[in-house]
Amino acid sequence: KPTWTIATRTDELLAHHRCKMWRTVLLTLAVASVLGEVVDVRVNNVTNGTGSKFGFEVDYELNQFLLDGKPFRYVSGSFHYFRTPRQYWRDRLRKIRAAGLNAVSTYVEWSLHQPSENEWHWTGDADLMEFLNIAQEEDLLVLLRPGPYICAERDFGGLPYWLLSQAPDIRLRSNDPRYTKYVKIYLNELLELIGPYLRGNGGPIIMIQVENEYGSYGCDTQYTSWLRDTIKQKIGSKALLYTTDGSSANLLRCGFVPEVYATVDFGTNVNVTKSFEIMRLYQPRGPLVNSEFYPGWLSHWQEPFQRVQTAAVTRTLDEMLSLGASVNIYMFYGGTNFGYTAGANGDEGSYSPQLTSYDYDAPLTEAGDPTAKYFEIRNVVSKYLPLPNVSVPTVSPKGDYGPVVLAPVVRLFEPRGRQLFETVIVEGSKPLTFEELHLPHWLVLYETDLAPSYSDAANLHAMVRDRALVYVDDHLIGTLSRSHNIYDVSIEKPYGQRLKLLVENQGRLNYGSGLRDYKGVTEVFLNNARLPGPWKMTGFRLDTVDPLLTPGSSLLSANGTLYDGPVVLRGDFVIAGQPMDTYLNTVGWGKGVAFVNGRNLGRYWPLAGPQMTLYVPAAYLRTGQNQLVLVELEYVPTPREIKLQNEPILDYKARYSNSEENSYNIRVLV
Numbered sequence: 246k247p248t249w250t251i252a253t254r255t256d257e258l259l260a261h262h263r264c265k266m267w268r269t270v271l272l273t274l275a276v277a278s279v280l281g282e283v284v285d286v287r288v289n290n291v292t293n294g295t296g297s298k299f300g301f302e303v304d305y306e307l308n309q310f311l312l313d314g315k316p317f318r319y320v321s322g323s324f325h326y327f328r329t330p331r332q333y334w335r336d337r338l339r340k341i342r343a344a345g346l347n348a349v350s351t352y353v354e355w356s357l358h359q360p361s362e363n364e365w366h367w368t369g370d371a372d373l374m375e376f377l378n379i380a381q382e383e384d385l386l387v388l389l390r391p392g393p394y395i396c397a398e399r400d401f402g403g404l405p406y407w408l409l410s411q412a413p414d415i416r417l418r419s420n421d422p423r424y425t426k427y428v429k430i431y432l433n434e435l436l437e438l439i440g441p442y443l444r445g446n447g448g449p450i451i452m453i454q455v456e457n458e459y460g461s462y463g464c465d466t467q468y469t470s471w472l473r474d475t476i477k478q479k480i481g482s483k484a485l486l487y488t489t490d491g492s493s494a495n496l497l498r499c500g501f502v503p504e505v506y507a508t509v510d511f512g513t514n515v516n517v518t519k520s521f522e523i524m525r526l527y528q529p530r531g532p533l534v535n536s537e538f539y540p541g542w543l544s545h546w547q548e549p550f551q552r553v554q555t556a557a558v559t560r561t562l563d564e565m566l567s568l569g570a571s572v573n574i575y576m577f578y579g580g581t582n583f584g585y586t587a588g589a590n591g592d593e594g595s596y597s598p599q600l601t602s603y604d605y606d607a608p609l610t611e612a613g614d615p616t617a618k619y620f621e622i623r624n625v626v627s628k629y630l631p632l633p634n635v636s637v638p639t640v641s642p643k644g645d646y647g648p649v650v651l652a653p654v655v656r657l658f659e660p661r662g663r664q665l666f667e668t669v670i671v672e673g674s675k676p677l678t679f680e681e682l683h684l685p686h687w688l689v690l691y692e693t694d695l696a697p698s699y700s701d702a703a704n705l706h707a708m709v710r711d712r713a714l715v716y717v718d719d720h721l722i723g724t725l726s727r728s729h730n731i732y733d734v735s736i737e738k739p740y741g742q743r744l745k746l747l748v749e750n751q752g753r754l755n756y757g758s759g760l761r762d763y764k765g766v767t768e769v770f771l772n773n774a775r776l777p778g779p780w781k782m783t784g785f786r787l788d789t790v791d792p793l794l795t796p797g798s799s800l801l802s803a804n805g806t807l808y809d810g811p812v813v814l815r816g817d818f819v820i821a822g823q824p825m826d827t828y829l830n831t832v833g834w835g836k837g838v839a840f841v842n843g844r845n846l847g848r849y850w851p852l853a854g855p856q857m858t859l860y861v862p863a864a865y866l867r868t869g870q871n872q873l874v875l876v877e878l879e880y881v882p883t884p885r886e887i888k889l890q891n892e893p894i895l896d897y898k899a900r901y902s903n904s905e906e907n908s909y910n911i912r913v914l915v
Contacts, residue, residue, distance in 0.1 A: 249634065261768070266321050291445065291447045298313070299313055299444055299445055299447045300313060300483070301313075301444045303485065303506060303861060305530040308532055309569075310571065317573045319346075320345065320574070320629070321349060321350045321573040321574065322347070322351075322573070322577025322578065322608075323573060323575040323577055324341060324577060324578045327357050327509075327586075328582065328583075328603055329581065332864040334375075336576055336612050337609065338608055339636045342383050342385055343633065343638055344581065344623040345631075346626065346630075348387065348883045349385045349388070350388035350389075350575070351376070351387070352390045352403065353389065353390065353395070354397070355401070356403055356404060357403075358431075358434075361405075372588070373439070381448065385449065387449040388450075388451065390454040390841050391476075393431060394456065396457055396756050397580070398587065398755055399582070399587070399755055400587065400686070402754075402760060403755065406680060406685045406753065409678075410683065410719050411423055411427075415761070418465075424698060426558075428472075432476065432479070436476065436479035440479070443484045444484055445483025445484065453476060453480065453484050455476060456487075456488065456502075458490050458496075460493075461490065462760075463499065466499075471504055473502050486504075487505060488502055489537060490509060491508050491510060492509040492510070492511045492521075494523055494526055501527045502656065507528040508524060510536050511537075511538070512539035513539070513553060513561045514557055514561070518562060518568075521533045521568070533565075538562065540553055540575075540576075543599060543603075544855065545600065547728065547853045547854065552896075559621045559625050562574075562625050562626075574608070576605045578607055579605035579611060579849065580603050581603055582599065584686075585838075585847075586847075587600065587603075587752045587847070588756075589753065589759070590755070590756055591759065592754075593759055596711060596727040600855075601846070602895055604895055610893075612640075612862075612894075619638075639844065641704075641825070642825055644826065645827070645829055645890055646889035647888065647889065649817075649889060651815060652815060652816065653813070654813045655801070656809065656811070656812055657810055666785050668785065669782075673779065673782070674780070676691050676767060676780050677765065677782055680764070684786060688747060688748065688749055690746070690782070690784075691748060691780055692745050692781040693743075694743060695742060696743075698900060703771050704771070705733065705744075705769075706732055707746060707767075707770075709725045709726075709765075709766050711748075711751040712748070712749045713725040713746045713747060713766060714749075716746075718742060719745070719810065721809070722734060728751075731758075736771075747811070747878075748765055748766050749878070787844055787876060789844070790874045803885075804881050804885070805880065807879055807881065811837070811877060812877050813874065813875070813876050813877075816873045817873070818873065819870055819871070820869065822868065826860070827889045827891065828859065829889055830857060830889075832857050834887065835879035836850045836882070837875055838875070839875050841870055841873055842865055842866065843872075846861060855898065861889065874885070875887070
């Protein structure tokens with residue numbers, strides 16, 4: 246992916262995307278010139294086809310929005326462009342419009358667009374401007390939520406991980422100049438690019454959010470006022486600035502920003518009138534707005550898949566719309582946390598990583614299929630807004646490609662495995678964090694020698710974030726887990742020479758006061774004595790894998806619990822005809838990450854559940870031969886097969902065997 250200078254990048258991207266935006270304007274200018282009319286081409290005077298100015302504002306006297314000077318209210322659906330391949334953007338947006346909605350809401354993920362301090366991505370699946378173009382072509386207005394913090398159940402709440410390496414005590418989401426320095430660079434970059442897409446310039450963006458539910462985090466009014474001014478300096482009055490917070494007076498007290506329109510968010514089974522009365526405490530005039538109405542909910546590993554009943558959704562939505570409110574449905578389409586982008590909830594004493602799937606029990610499934618909830622919501626919306634002349638969506642066919650036989654290619658700890666996949670190697674007197682190693686995600690192997698004088702038995706203590714497989718002389722002896730507050734493991738025969746801790750980053754916290762969530766291992770003790778080191782640290786990013794990956798030794802085997810370390814496995818499968826979306830069923834496997842044709846599908850963990858299948862978009866597949874690669878950390882079943890099927894399993898309830906044969910495996914794996 247290219248790394249450009251700011252000047253080059255901005256000029257090229259603006260030139261590329263403005264051409265679509267201004268075709269209509271240029272045609273108007275050409276016609277006007279032929280007719281001999283005087284044409285005002287100033288950007289802040291862009292007009293629509295009726296001669297009136299484009300714009301979006303609040304009519305405080307009549308408690309309504311005005312779109313291009315006319316009364317307006319929106320029913321919007323949240324869809325995050327970064328959660329599905331760009332090939333599907335138009336499909337999902339069209340289905341949102343077909344439900345009667347007239348707007349789409351999306352976060353902008355800072356970490357996606359600036360993965361390192363001097364690197365920017367605005368193309369491919371990060372092409373936000375193309376997403377905005379398609380939204381406008383599909384007759385949808387846009388509510389843009391640029392953060393800089395977005396939560397969204399994404400790693401670090403969408404903040405770039407490298408902020409944590411700038412200063413150990415950096416105060417995030419505050420007026421700390423070490424933080425705001427980078428926020429300003431990001432916002433200036435983004436706001437320059439989206440300028441042509443603001444409603445005042447004839448574009449689809451009617452509203453821009455300032456921060457994100459800030460009342461749930463802090464009360465630094467200098468920071469939020471600075472954000473308001475920074476955004477306003479770039480956009481002026483060409484879009485409406487807004488905030489949203491939970492429907493609690495205490496949350497709005499710190500989330501409210503003067504001169505910014507204050508809204509609330511809430512789900513089903515609440516008192517709608519009282520929830521909007523809370524909004525009125527800080528926004529006494531103007532239209533009622535629920536900026537996040539929840540038709541479903543988020544899910545974590547090791548808990549049941551969360552669902553919200555359709556009847557409760559439609560009842561609450563109908564009540565809000567009957568009051569004249571504008572509503573954004575979060576999520577209308579959830580999508581997928583591909584790769585390592587899923588975040589986690591928790592604090593100093595708890596930790597719950599989120600699923601790879603972000604299905605959310607939304608009206609459109611993870612694969613973009615309409616549900617019964619979709620059609621019931623459409624029926625409610627049709628009472629208040631005209632339905633468009635757009636075909637009603639149907640469920641798309643899925644591929645049932647059957648079992649794929651996998652063969653072990655290489656062990657991660659052997660020389661060839663390290664050569665293929667290691668991305669950083671450092672030696673030091675103490676264990677360093679992922680952030681100090683400049684490693685955004687997944688695995689770090691920490692290695693040190695054990696002194697020979699320890700007596701039997703020894704207790705190893707290590708504070709891990711988030712999960713560690715513990716090996717002594719290349720033999721797995723146990724698991725440490727932040728989720729279960731397990732930081733000790735017994736070394737029954739401490740005569741080994743080499744200790745290995747394979748630490749997995751399961752996702753940085755995306756919500757709450759513990760946002761500064763450094764990953765790795767600290768406080769490593771053996772029988773209350775700190776291990777002196779030195780430490781060897783090897784990072785494995787594994788963003789992707791080489792599609793040409795070939796098997797090594799034919800003698801390599803892997804079955805059952807992987808006592809001697811993770812294994813990379815490969816299998817090929819053939820698709821005849823046009824590829825279709827499919828689902829990778831991981832039941833029977835342990836824990837790891839899957840790749841199709843080099844594309845990272847995300848984490849799987851069937852022993853924890855509830856998600857058993859990984860969504861495989863047809864956009865990642867091809868006619869003919871395809872390659873599947875697993876990086877399996879803990880357990881390989883017999884036979885070594887995995888199935889590509891036409892149905893998802895997101896709410897599987899695991900039933901473990903009580904036999905003595907499996908008890909140790911389950912203790913280690915879970």
